Amino acid sequence: MSLPPWRPLLRGARQREGRSPGTTWLQLATTAHDGTPRVRTLVFRGWSSAGELELLTDTRSDKPSELLGQPRVELCWLFRKAREQFRLRGSSVLVSAEQEPEALRDHWQRLSPSGRMVWAWPTPGDCFCPEGPWPQEVADEEPIPSHLLILRLALDRVEQLDLKPHPHLRRCWELRDGWLEQRLNP
Ligand SMILES: Cc1cc2nc3c(=O)[nH]c(=O)nc-3n(C[C@H](O)[C@H](O)[C@H](O)COP(=O)(O)O)c2cc1C
Numbered sequence: 001m002s003l004p005p006w007r008p009l010l011r012g013a014r015q016r017e018g019r020s021p022g023t024t025w026l027q028l029a030t031t032a033h034d035g036t037p038r039v040r041t042l043v044f045r046g047w048s049s050a051g052e053l054e055l056l057t058d059t060r061s062d063k064p065s066e067l068l069g070q071p072r073v074e075l076c077w078l079f080r081k082a083r084e085q086f087r088l089r090g091s092s093v094l095v096s097a098e099q100e101p102e103a104l105r106d107h108w109q110r111l112s113p114s115g116r117m118v119w120a121w122p123t124p125g126d127c128f129c130p131e132g133p134w135p136q137e138v139a140d141e142e143p144i145p146s147h148l149l150i151l152r153l154a155l156d157r158v159e160q161l162d163l164k165p166h167p168h169l170r171r172c173w174e175l176r177d178g179w180l181e182q183r184l185n186p
Contacts, residue, residue, distance in 0.1 A: 004051050004179045006086070006158045013082040026077040028055065028151075030063055031070040038066060042151075044077070045107060051155045051175065053088075056107055059096070059147040061124045067092045073153060083163040090155035097144055108144045113137035119145045161186060 017023040024044045032038050040063070045054045057063060067073070075088040097104040108116070116138035122129050155175070162169040168186035173179040 002050070004155075004158070004173065004175075005181060006160060006173050006179070007050070009084075009160055010077075010086055013079040013084045013086070016082040017079055018081070023079070026075050028063070029074045029076070030066040031072075032062075032066050033069055038062070045150075048103075048152055051090075051179075053153050053155065054107075055151040055153070056111075057149050057151050058119060058124055059149050063151075064094055064149060067094060067151070075153070085161045087159040087161075088153070088155050089157040089159075090153045093152045093154070095150040095152055097146065097148060100150070103150060104144055104148055107150065108148060109140065113139055116142075119148050159184075 014023055025041050026044055027039050028042050029037055029039045042055045042057065045056050048054050071092045073090065073092050075086075077086045077088065079085070095103060114137050117135055118124075120133065120135045120138050120142075122132065157172060157174050158179075159172040160170070170184045170186040171181060172184060173181050
């Protein structure tokens with residue numbers, strides 16, 4: 001399957017950022033059970049197919065249950081050097097180690113020992129517990145924590161806003177039979 005037309009644009013914007021760690025940080029917006037919005041930063045972990053990306057999270061945090069109530073999400077990904085914003089809309093699926101052990105193992109092995117530490121910490125969002133445990137690293141041979149979760153997003157609408165030209169370039173792609181492009185006023 002060929003790449004969606006917005007993928008090379010996203011790659012170009014990422015490349016302009018160089019090696020800055022923030023290049024993989026994006027904001028995930030969900031809907032809480034009371035209908036109000038929630039937004040937070042996550043790390044982009046890769047593409048699982050042409051129009052499907054993966055994030056990692058923790059079953060113990062709030063977002064998995066929010067996503068079961070409302071699987072539609074929007075991501076906002078800002079590229080400062082490129083002066084471009086991408087808004088990615090789609091449907092989420094939660095994938096556990098029981099469902100896809102190999103996919104989870106691949107992600108776990110690719111994480112650095114310090115990148116794994118948050119999954120070894122006490123329940124996110126609970127009252128702070130000083131006794132921990134608060135390890136700074138988790139070694140390769142440690143078992144995959146049962147609360148590691150893949151958040152797989154099947155995208156169906158992508159919007160780019162590029163502040164470099166005058167006037168700014170804003171366009172969107174919607175997934176129908178293929179990806180239909182439309183230019184919008186900025
Ligand atoms: C730079 C940065 C990267 C983060 N990456 C992740 C991540 O990849 N996965 C994740 O679940 N939380 C990540 N977090 C923490 C989330 O922003 C959030 O605080 C946490 O997941 C709890 O969110 P929730 O209570 O809305 O579920 C990151 C935070 C920052 C500041």
